Amino acid sequence: MKSKDRGWLSLLADIGLVMFLTFVSFLALLVGLSSNLTWNMIYLAVTVVVMTVTYFYGLIPGMLSNLLFVFGQMILALYINVYLKQNVPLKMAFWLILPGLLSGALAMMMSQQQRLQSDNHKLRRQLIEQGVVDIETNLRSLVAFTTDAQVYIENHRRFGLPVTMVTFKVRYYREIRRLLSDAQNQSLLRTISNVLAVVAADNQLAYFWGSKDPTWGMIGHLDQKQAQRLVEQLQQHFTKAIDSHQELHRFDISLTTGIACWDATMNSPYDLMRQGMRELEYDV
Template identity: 65%
Template sequence: MNVDDRGRASLQADIGLVVFITLVSLTAILVGISANLIWNLIYLGITLVVMLITYFYGLIPGMLSNLLFIFCQVVSTAYINVSLHQTIPLKMAFWLILPGLLSGALAVMTSKQQLLQLDNHKLRNQLTERGAFDVQTNLRTLVAFSTDARVYIENHRRFHLPVTMLVFRIRYYQELQRMLSEEQNRMLLRVISDTLTTVAADNDLSYFLDPEKPTWGMILHSDEGQAQQIVDQIKQRFCQELQSHEQLKQLDTSLTAGMASWNTSTMDSPYDLMKQSIRETEYDV
């Protein structure tokens, strides 16, 4: 799916949602006007069943269910009028039309949303296959860092924007790992990754650089003073997140951080920037 198709599908899903909400509101108004509680409850229950069929099985089964619903309404109305000599108010006629419209709007909305979800899943798989995206942490990897960092460095060269890289590691991770279960270890890695994502600004990119010795990175257009504020925020947020997780709050751990700014005279590649940031973590005591 290209960008135009993706945008068209998103627009159609939004239109389907708006139409569906409008029809639901209209149904509520007509139910109040008709003032026939028992029949409205029966028809409303059947309409919900029809919409569930549409949602799980698609438009065609939903429309067939609507035709069956209409047929049942006609037969029941004829029986009541002829055999029981009673009349069903004409106001109830909206139940012949609205369930079909609701099913159609729901089918359009769900089909386009499913199409977008499938496309996102394919894109995620492509990123994973190319090694640019880590499935466990939902962060970019070292492969993506080398490409992204060159863009940041080029911005530094052309627009004189500062480029600073932050690196985070878990203090005493090797000793801590022996005490953690596999589930706790995965949860700990995810908490740190989510913390970086939450604190990072829109133009700050976060990475999971090394799964063997868990290492996170963040590259940003900020000077060292601003970067230090982000480091403090991440460390503080990480401690708060640990306390909110029942399985992790007993851990006595923290993050070590290293920081380095791009220096044209001493650095030749993005890896020089990363290595310098990693070295700086050794001095965070």
């Protein structure tokens, strides 16, 4: 799907949300102005059921439910007028219209969001098949790193922007791995990956390289001081995440970090990555 189409779908979803909230506001206002509390509560409960049908099954089942609701209201009004000899207040007529409008707005919003989600899943599947995204952590892989780093390096050559690679590993991972179950190990990998995803800014990309000796990396236009602040921020988030984890808080888990800055002695993205790996050895 083209970015223009995605933007259009997102706009339609937003319009549907605004319409839905507007109709809900009208409904709340009209219910407040009406004095028939009992009937309003009954009709409101039915409307919630209709909205639920629309949410899970789509526009057509939702509209059919609305037609049944309208037909039921008409039968009830006829019974009250003919058999009970009473008049149904005209101000209750909004229940004939608003539930249908709510269903239409909700269906519009949900259909566009579902199309966007479907496109996102399709794109993610393509990235995984191409080896761009690691399936376990949802972070970018070594394949993606080589391409991404070339862009950062080119920006450095053109505009003089600094390029820095920050690498991370679990300190004494092999020893800790023996104490962890497979589920706990996967949870640890996901926790670190989630921390990187949270800390990474818009102009920074996070990577995961291999599960046997798990290594994470982050590249961005950072100088040495900015990279150091990024490391400190990540360490704080990681410590907080581990301490609050239901199982991992029992283990003494910490990260080793390395910071490598692109310089004139480097020729390829792999030089930057290897330097980052070497810097890990000094963090003991």
